[in-house]
Amino acid sequence: MFDALEVVTTVIVGVMVGVEFSVAFVINPILNTLPEDSGRLGRAHGGRMLGAVMPVWYIGSLVLVAVWAFAGRHHQGTGLVVTAGALLVLSVIMSILLLVPINNRGRTWTPENRPADWKEQLNRWDRYHYGRVAVIIGAFTLLVAALT
DSSP: OOHHHHHHHHHHHHHHHHHHHHHIIIHHHHHHTTTTHHHHHHHHHHHHHHHHHHHHHHHHHHHHHHHHHHTTTTTTTTHHHHHHHHHHHHHHHHHIIHHHHEEEEHOOTTTTOOOOHHHHHHHHHHHHHHHHHEEEEEEEEHHHHHHO
């Protein structure tokens, strides 16, 4: 049962990392090259869609890592799991303090109501997102290392 917990947790966190990586390095760069307001509208839609799913995914991943750390407290690699959990906590804090406020504003923008600095806000979101992706890649790497 413990082995299943390790595998399920690692897969769920790994898929989350893949989604966030693709947003940062595939989806948003594609949307940024679209003409006129198409890219911004696409990002607004993505913000609404992923904004509904990602909180559950982040918190669910954190809970699974916490369960793994507790259940495996006497196993080798627990320190790596605890550190991965700390990185996931950092990613949640980054999300709440840095990314969610911009995302909440951006998902409501239309060509008629967007602020003058909308491009700067999207660029700021991208920079914060790159940092969050690095943090969750670190967490995922630690979980994989804990498996060995």
